[in-house]
Amino acid sequence: MDVTAAGISNYMNAGIDSSVASGIRGARSGEDQKLREATKDFESLFIKQMLNSMKKTVNKSGLIDGGMGQEIFEDMLYDEYAKKIADTANLGISDMMYQQLSTQMPVF
DSSP: OOOSHHHHHHHHHHHOOHHHHHHHHHHHHHHHHHHHHHHHHHHHHHHHHHHHHHHHTSOOOSSSOOHHHHHHHHHHHHHHHHHHHHHHSOOSHHHHHHHHHHTTSOOO
């Protein structure tokens, strides 16, 4: 039995048919997609925190007070703003995180 790197590679490739190899590539692709979504969600959360900080600097006049309902609506609205900004603004936070974290993913 050949125990060199080339011999091991030949042995492993001989035992793996194309359907198994494509399954392995599919698993890696699925993991890449999950990582991409997670980094995009993190960027969205970061933007949401930034928007909340900006909202706190705006002085409310007190003339129109919507109460708790308005606060809940504004919070949901800012969530959607953050998601849309993360999808379209190309800030690059999720891309940098993806590049950094994808190097730490196991190779199949």
